[in-house]
Amino acid sequence: MNDDTRPDPDALLAQVQRSDAVAKSGKLHIFLGMCPGVGKTYAMLQTARQRVKEGVEVLVGIVETHGRSETAALLDDMQVLPRRKLEHRGFTLEEFDIDAVLAQRPQLVLVDELAHTNAPGSRHAKRYQDVLELIDTGIDVYTTLNVQHIDSQVDIVRQISGVTIQETVPDSILDRAHEIQLIDLSVEKLLERMADGKVYLGERAEQAVSGFFKEGNLTALRELALRFTAEQVDRNLEDIRRARRVSSAWKTNARLLVGVGPSPYAESLIRWTRRAATRLNCPWIVAWVETSRVLTPVEQERLTRALGLARKLGGEVVSVTGENISEALLQVARERNVSQIVVGKPDKPSWWRQSLADQIIIGSGDIDVCVVRPLAAAEKSTSAVLQDADSASVIGEYSWALVAVFTIASLCWGVVPYTGYMFVALVFLLGVVLAAMRLSRGPVLVMATISALCWDYLFIPPQFTFLINKAEDWVMFIMFFIVALSMGSLTSRLRAREEAERRRARQTGALLRVTQSAALAAEPAKGLAEALRSINELLHVQSALIVRENDRSLPKAVHMASTFQPSLKEWGVVAWSYENKQCAGRFTDTLPESEATWFPLQTATATMGVLGLQFEQETRLDFATRQMIEAFALQLALVLEKEHFIQAVSHAEVLAQSEKLHRTLLDSVSHELKTPIAVINASLEGMAGQSSPYLTEITTATQRLQRVVDSLLQMTRLESDVLKPNLDWCDVRDVIAAARKAVGEPLSAHEVRLNVPEDFPLLKLDHALLTQSVANILHNAAIYTPPGTGIEISISLRDQQLRLVIRDHGFGLPAGTELRVFEKFYRVQGSPVGGTGLGLAIARGFVQAQGGDITARNHPGGGAEFVIEINRVPVFDPADKMA
Structure with missing residues (x-):
């Protein structure tokens, strides 16, 4: 195949995976508009009413009519879900009741205003999280959304309107949408609707027209909505072209990288990169370079918020360590095959130092660099509190630096007549070096500067002036100033680097201790206890571990090594985290009012349990700590998975030995019984002319014993892996006739009807194996159905697939036994006396030895139905015979 037209295997695999995910989850239909009032809710209700006419079960979860009578009229004759009432600060709030929807499980549910923030006390902080949970359970959802509420568009909307949108949804939820329908309306018609009171009523309408609903704003928002929808259509078209193997498929190896730090511009850069990656349909990476500098609480909160936004928008977060930020980012870009680096434009040019953008451009080589102008994020109230605390800490360090200079000057003033002013310079220098071991860089540099000036003013002749007469004093002053600044800066930098390395070593050591404690302990319970103790000591938390049972359900008690007991409310959070494989509780958007934060113990194959951590009240969970906890959770999950596999292997070994002994015993007993049965049959044939009820009983019992022995020998043959089909041309009618003869007497009380086409061809099959299979099914139908009921056999052939259906008119299979009837030695409750339960197995x-399979089910018209399907059966062609 030509390489230019050969489809990309990775793209095909991704398409198959997406198809599987879509097949398992519900469909999300988003009605997108440029702003309120364009008719999104109206269009959603119209579409839903059409689905009702098609026979779909539709439930109105929550719809906001905003007093519009034409919208409210569409709710007539529709099933509307009662809203959940929540008490908050003396007020009663009404919210969408997700639990009622999950209990009712309709085919389609309507959830208006996707970006809505839920009231405190709700399961999720945002309504879009409710929608994600609904589609994950297989329920289709119709919802509405304005383009200004899309997270990656927030900065553009702020530039257009000057308004900062607080309620947003991540772009990743739009990737989950099965369909995005644009509800468009011209600006003139929208303003007319505003004037007619069809959007907002009363004073609210006047405020909207004078504020957000200006013609320029609306025109820009309309263009934004149209462009966003066009990008989504373009991505869908590219998937179609790739799926159809178009020779001119749009292929791209683009990968974007954006470097972020504790800056108010970080979130804007992340959103810009997400928009660019969407247009290019490529992956994107967010890199954070951790230096030796200790972040302030405000900076830590900014970084945590930015990296959390990157994860929410679907980016890959990478953290690296290094002192040179540009070199670290370029190294990540080269290792990850990045095609374009996104950096922010510097505020002011500096003549003495290159900006980060300039450094990356110079060292980028073949990598493209995109310099953009980001917008500063609005600081939240919590940042203001942290800023005050941080300011107090900084002021304290500067105060200590001034006090240290005053103290040194006072002590040296009394000894300078005996030591000379040169000795004082060494004392000041020693003080700067010692201060650098405790204070940050800024206070150290201030202390070095004030120490140099103080030495000049108080101790260098002429005193109490900044005048220096001697050349050697000038040289000494300049050298002191340079040495103090250099030593102070270098010592402070080494201290910061040492603290950073000590912090990383402590985290790495803790991760190693947790892994070794849990994985290498002789007793798993003690190993988990030691691992939890290490986590508690490192993070200063209380922990609770819930390990799943063998049936994949959660127990009602925590692991004995846990240090806190979850309340009844917390158990609901635990169950949600386990079922949805997501973090929940405090510091998350799901049930954030919980006392603890819960992390699922998720591996590549299963969820092994949940780990809960209860932090102190004033603690804040930063991104680095969260990553470390997730690493702890992964290690605990791997250890639990290993123990599960060890138990499973041990159990499998025991079962294998038992099966081996079982097969040996069956084979031995079966062969030992063959000779006596043959002698009894020969004796009965010799007494064929005699008439005695005892002979009849002996004959019936012998035939029954013969069937048991034959079944045991056949099962032994199957399990010994020596069964090889002997394929030959055969007529399926002969197979059915031989099977009926093999069943014998039990089938005489039933009428067997055969439905097979007259011109049915010869097929290449194993006559003996297929005959025995059909005979076992017919015998099963004969003994499990009342006498006089019929048995129907239908045979068809399509695309070399043989389909043989055997249906009886009995009582059918008990519910839930359709698969179990093929298990060895399984007998339905109330079965007739006799039999071994091996016939269907x-x-x-x-x-299956012939490449097919059997399924069992209850026929809608009554009775049981067994379907034999064998694929790729060779069909006899008379033309080939003549040739």
Whole structure:
């Protein structure tokens, strides 16, 4: 195949994975508009009413009519879900009741205003999280959204209107949408609707017209909505072209990288990169370079918020360490095959130092660099509190620096007549070096500067002036100033680097201790206890571990090594985190009012349990700590998974030995019984002319014993892996006739009807194996159905697939036993006396040996139905015979 037209295997695999995910989850339909009032809710209700006419079960979860009569009229004759009432600060709030929807499980539910923030006490902080949970459970959702509420568009909307949008949804939820329908309306018609009172009523309408609803704002928002929808359509078209193997497929190897730090511009850069990655349909990476500088609480909160936004928007977060930020970012870009680096434009040019953008441009080589102008994020109230605390800490350090200079000057004033002013310079220098071991860089540099000036003013002749007469004093002053600044800066930098390395070593050591404690302990329970103790000591928290049962359900008690007991409310958070494989509780957007934060113990194959951490009240969970906790959770999950596999392997070994002994015993007993049965059959044939009820009983019992022995031998043959089909041309009618003869007497009380086309061709099959399979099914139908009921056999062939259906008219299969009837030795409750429960298991094994399978089900018209399907069956062609 030509390489230019050969489809990308990674793209095909991704398409298959997306198709599987879509098949398992519900469909999300988003009605997108440029702003309120364009008719999103109206269009959603109209579409939903059409679905009702098509027979779809539709439930109105929550719809806001905003007093519009034409919208409210569409709710007539529709099933509307009662809203959940929540008490908050003396007020009663009404919210969408997700639990009622999950209990009712409709086919389609309407959830208006996707970006809405839920009231305190709700399961999720945002309504879009409710929608994600609904579609994950297989429920289709219709919802509405304005373009200004899309997270990556917030900065553009702020530039257009001057308004900062607080309620947003991540762009990743739009990637989950099955369909995005644009509800467009011209600006003139929208303003007319505003004037007619069809958007807002009363004073609210006047405020909207004078504020947000200006013609320029609306025109820009309309263009933004149209462009966003066009980008989504373009991505869908590219998927279609790739799926159809178009020779001129749009292929791209683009990968974007944006470097962020504790800056108010970080969130804007992340949103810009997300928009660019959407247009290019490529992955994007957010890199954070951790230096030796200790971040202030305000900076830590900014960084945590920015990296959390990156994760929410679907970016890959990478953290690296290094002192040179530009070199670290370029190293990440080269290692990850990045095609374009996004950096922010510097505020002011500096003549003495290159900006980060300039450094990256110079060292980028073949990598493209995109310099953008970011917008500063609005600081939140919590940042103001942290800023005050941080300011107090900084003021304290500067105060200590001034006090240290005053103290040194006072002590040296009394000894300078005996030591000379040169000795004083060494004392000041020693004080600067010692201060650098405790204070940050800014106070140290201030202390070095004030120490130099103080030495000149108080101790260098002429005293109490900044005048220096001697050349050697000038040289000494300049050298002191340079040495003090250099030593102070270098010592402070080394101290910061040492603290950073000590912090990383402590975190790495803790991760190693947790891993070793849990993985290498002789007793798993003690290992988990030691691991939890290490986590508690490192993070100063209380922990609770819930390990799943063997049936994949959560127990009602925590692990014995846990240090706190969850309340009844916390158990609901635990269950949600386990079922949805997501973090929940405090510091998250799901049930944030909880006392603890819960992390699922998730591996590549399963969720092994949940880890809960209860932090102190004033603690804040930063991004680095969260990453470390997630690493702890992963290690605990891997250890629990390993123990699960060890137990499973041990159990499998025991079962294997038991099965081996079982097969040996069956084979031995079956062969030992063959000779006596043969002698009894020969004796009965010799007494064929005699008439005695005892002979009849002996004959019936012998036939029954013969079937049991044959079944045991056939099952032994199946499990010994020596069964090889002997394929030959055969007529399926002969197979059915032989099977009916093999069943014998039990089938005489039933009428067997065969439905097979007259011109049915010869097929290449194993006559003996297929005959035995059909015979076992017919025998099963004969003994489990009342006498006089019929048995129907239908045979068809399509695309080399043989389909043989055997249906009886009995009582059918008990619910839930459709698969169990093929298990060895399984007998339905109330079965007739006799039999071993091997007939159907043998039938299935013989069919599977020929590349087919058997399924069982209850027929809608009554009775049980067994379907034999064998694929790729060779069909006899008379033309080939003549040739």
